[in-house]
Amino acid sequence: MTWLWSNLDLVGELTLVHLALSVPAIILSFVISVPIGWLAHRYRWSRAVLLSLCALLYAVPSLALFVALPPITGLALRSPVNLVIALTLYGIAVIVRTAADAFDSVEPDVRQSATALGYSAAGRFWGVELPLAGPVLLSGLRVVVVSTISLATVGAVIGVESLGSLFTDGFQRGIQAEIITGLVATILLALVLDWVCVTGGRLLMPWSNPRRSRRPALSDVRSIEADPA
């Protein structure tokens, strides 16, 4: 604990740096993935190609990607932008799949009803498909939030500062408290951002309350029918 009190400034500063690395990556990967996921949902032939590409990307070990990116992008190895790009790519690899599933989860009947009501293709996307796909998209986003926060620490071994610097520094100097602080800070940060996503989702999508939107299962139907009232 004494280590934490005397180094509170450092931890606070690294937390901000960590946020500056991971939040842009999370937002970028979400904004890029939703259209790609929609393409995979809309055009059957593109689905297999896009999803396999994402699976391949996801299979690439993070440290290897951090090293392999700079020669492609022309950035320096220790540039934070390099890390943000790598984290964005991992985020995309996760969300595209969920986004395709999210758009698949919209009932075809609903889509047809929207068309029958006179929605244009774009209007239908923004007004019907996107809101209904929202809850599943949110679940994908939450996975990416947690994994990105955790993955960003890996950058510390190649010299990109983040909360992960507490791990490398603590290891080299043999300070156990520093590593534990880093672990706790990273997990807390992930929990806070996850809470922000859940709360944001609840505000933006009040209809997605899981307890109300659950479709009655066969057993429920039976119990309703059996009710003498």
Add this chain to the structure above:
Amino acid sequence: MNLFLDAIAWILDPANWSGPGSIPQRLWEHVWITAVVLFIASAIALPTGAAIGHTGRGREPAVRVSGGLRALPTLGLLTLFGIWIGIGLAAPIIALVILAIPPLLAGAYAGFESVDRRTIDAARAVGMRESQIVGKVELPLGMPIVVGGIRSATLQIIATATLAAYIADDGLGRFIFAGLKTRDYAEMLGGSILVILLALVVDGILALTQRRVVPVGVRAARDTELRSRPTRSRAVVGQPIHEGNPE
């Protein structure tokens, strides 16, 4: 692009293919660590997950544990065990096992849970013993999901074993850290390319396995499902059938 040519030249350099710390030795270490960790983690997580999926008991804590462990930064765990246990293979192996458990556990319970309850009831009704239900019904039907868990756990282990070279003198990650120290980008990039190739090859093999373990009967059922479904099917499904007059 020149850097990539340098890296490929580094990989092909015969000097890097023999002696201590050569490419084959590091590759072997990487594969060996991955196999050992996968074996230990599977021995813990797969039976536990199967028991949870079969009985449905302890599901909530299992979901929370596998979800919570995912937020754990790999580097933090590695360095913590590194200073606790010291230099050597024990620290990375323990850390890797802990990290490999969540995907294995999730795959096992999700796989066993995915089996239709009616299928299990039918198996029980034709007189199968509980052990037969687990071995002959739940395991084969849930196998693709279980293998999916093994697949993501393996990828996780290969990736983290690269990082483990930071605290131990093992695996392909060694080339990355050695290159980082001596500012030899060709060695770093060469090591990275080898790791990426290893991960993609292993992932490909497991993806094929995942497809192969789908039981023949399930595959046949899936093919027939592809035919056009009747419209308004939803209005029919889910209606309770009234037999006789209960009131």
